[in-house]
Amino acid sequence: MDARIASAWALLPDYLGQHVLLSVTALAIGLAVGLSLAVIGVWSARLRWLLLTVAGLIQTIPGIALLALFYPLLLALSALTERLFGVKFSALGFLPSLLALALYSILPILRNTVTGILGVDDAVKEAARGVGMTQAQRLFKVELPLAMPVIMAGIRTAAVWVIGTATLSTPIGQTSLGNYIFSGLQTQNWVFVVFGCVAAVVLALVVDQCLALVERGFARRKMWLKLAGAAGLAVVLLASLVVGPSRGVGTYVVGGKPFIEQYILAALMDQRLENAGLQATARGGLGSTVIFDALSAGEIDAYVDYSGTIWTNFMHRRDNASHKQVLADVGAWLKKTRHIEMLGPLGFDNAYALVMRRDQAERLHIRSIADLVPYAAKLSIAGDYEFFARPEWKAMRAAYDINFRRTREMQSTFMYKAVADGEIDVIAGYTSDGQIAQYDLVVLDDPKQALPPYDAVLLISPRRADDAKFRHALAPLIGHISTKMMQQANLAVSRDRNQETPEQAARELWQKIDMK
Amino acid sequence: MAVDFAAIAFRDVSKTFDRGRTLAVRAVSLEVASGEFVAVVGTSGSGKTTLLKTINRLVEPTSGVVEVEGQDVQGIDPFQLRRRIGYVFQGVGLFPHLTVAENIAVTPRLVGWAKTEIDARVGELLDLVQLPRDLARRMPTTLSGGQQQRVGVARALAARPHIVLMDEPFGALDPITRDSLAREYRAVHLELGLTTVMITHDMLEAVLLADRIAVMAKGEIVEVGTPHELLNDPKNEYVRELIDVPRRQASEVERLAGARS
DSSP: OOHHHHHHHHHHHHHHHHHHHHHHHHHHHHHHHHHHHHHHHHHOHHHHHHHHHHHHHHHHSOHHHHHHHHHHHHHHHHHHHHHHHSOOOOOSTHHHHHHHHHHHHHHHHHHHHHHHHHTSOHHHHHHHHHTTOOHHHIIIIIIHHHHHHHHHHHHHHHHHHHHHHGGGGGGGTOOSTHHHHHHHHHTTOHHHHHHHHHHHHHHHHHHHHHHHHHHHHHHHTOHHHHHHHHHHHHHHHHHHHHSSGGGOOOSEEEEOOSSHHHHHHHHHHHHHHHHTTOOEEEEOOOOHHHHHHHHHTTSSOEEEEEHHHIIIIISOOOSOOOHHHHHHHHHHHIIIIIOOEEEEEEEEEOOEEEEEEHHHHHHTTOOBHHHHHHHHTTOEEEEOTTGGGSHHHHHHHHHHTOOOSEEEEOOHHHHHHHHHTTSSSEEEEETTOHHHHHTTEEEOBOTTOOSOOOEEEEEEOGGGTTOHHHHHHHGGGTTOOOHHHHHHHHHHHHSSSSOOOHHHHHHHHHHHHHHO | OOOOSOSEEEEEEEEEETTTTEEEEEEEEEEEOTTOEEEEEOOTTSSHHHHHHHHTTSSOOSEEEEEETTEEGGGSOHHHHHHTEEEEBTTBOOOTTSOHHHHHTHHHHHTTOOHHHHHHHHHHHHHHTTOOGGGTTSOGGGSOHHHHHHHHHHHHHTTOOSEEEEESTTTTSOHHHHHHHHHHHHHHHHHHTOEEEEEESOHHHHHHHOSEEEEEETTEEEEEEOHHHHHHOOOSHHHHHHHHHHHHHHHHHHHHHHHHO
């Protein structure tokens, strides 16, 4: 079996279990809230309008935005409860996903329950009143049972939506079948993407069909159909929970952003901690701001960021300084404002840099951007979609007074091949990208330090600052990963042939570190 | 039992809808004696159904007093009141998700009878309305219209009410079923000593079944009398018209039958 399929299978119990657990809990909450609101909606026409409008509006918010919104919301709420009552809760992962999905599932349940109850034959409703049923008795003995087929149809819609949307909870730190899709997309592991999609679709179909049985049971008043559907659901639930999140969430959580290098580094840290006898979990694919806040809040214990990112995005610095100066300032700032400790730089950087074909650079004797200046007017340059709008481009042109024949925007993954094929002369690439090694390209020096340094730095959360065992396990990584080593590891995961998983690449990287 | 009060009494009862713009019932006063069978006859929109519903508080009068067995209904919990008064509905109104037996058992269950007692009562009532007992486990939708309304009557009688209200109970049935069901009900009414108020737009049905007929038009009772009184000496022009239609039809039928033979 293909290594990628094998590794996808190995992850299935955990991903599926967490996915099912999240979906079921969200549906249960959606059901309780949706049904209660529906009862209010049936009793008051004005409130019904309000409820359906609000639920409809929520539905129009894209799932991924709704999920993303809950993270800062809960973070603020958690900070508030901590100040008021000394109680803190995790704003990452399960809770925000659960709330967003529950909110999402309310509309179909609410709408169908209201429609179902209002649709009950007036003669029957009149009879229920006439025989002396109270409002509650009418609801539970007559209206709800008669509306049940319509309500079940709403529950089916909600279930399918929730199972599908739950795949989007990965960026806010909740493990789900979406982990396959997100990591697969970033690491160009199409086996993972397809595996994740198929798993989510199969789960949704199975649950939908079980609910369809229950629905038919209500419509035809056949108890055995209801029982068969319920039994099917119970099997899905138990199976996924029993084999499911058995790995559980480790004591230590390492995070990673959603691109190849970060998946590898998260896997590497996870392996280091496990090897040191510390129970650890890697949470890859976290959004850039989510991951920084999560570290500050102690919801993850370590991750690798880049000095330039913190310098520009969080410290809002517009000036440039040497690698050393930036590292020192960033470390001091993190400690002072966030109590985050910078364990140290890993040894490589992932910065914007001008990159050329080796033969052309050697022919023109170009080693640095300064060497490039006299030829630039005859050369073309390509960058990713944001590069030419970024301060780095402006700063570089100002520092070197360099002008190219023409600029071209490109999908970053295709730039390297374009420059290697001679389609373009210079690209603004990323220094640790594996394709630099793949195509044997040259990275030009930046003697005037116009481009800010992006040294990879290992950050640890405030609550682990004094954890000696934890620090000791991660310490060997500091200063031991060269740009070349990182490029090769990145290449191993992104290349078309003999593609490795981030875990495999991490293990190889570890061996190289040990050999040093 | 010596009864010194009416089973049902309306005292100057009015009901308006739409904040007074529509007057459905207008200053109605009427007493229904215990054991009496009263038919309220009128066209649709005459207010007869609204009047009926004030008895078990499905409709609250805007003014006036409704008494049941000597007690102002405003002083009785509406749910308790409805459970002690049988009600046969215009559209039958059987609960489609419950079996025949469960439909009949609805009110006894609401008032908390023991299960064995309810089971026995269901059998008894099926006999009373002349339905085979093995229908008990069927769903209402599998029954004919006539069978369904028999179940409706059984349901109304289940908790042994003294008073039964009927809202055009046989209106949707074919003439033969309608006739036999109506006569059977009349027999049950006498046998159980019930007080029955029946709403109908069919004067002939009223004449054949009721002890007394109240004719309503535009929310008012225009005339009350025994069938004999109304047939022979209607005081009101509208009542005369109502009486004349079936009478003319009957003589026409006679004439046609005679001409053939």
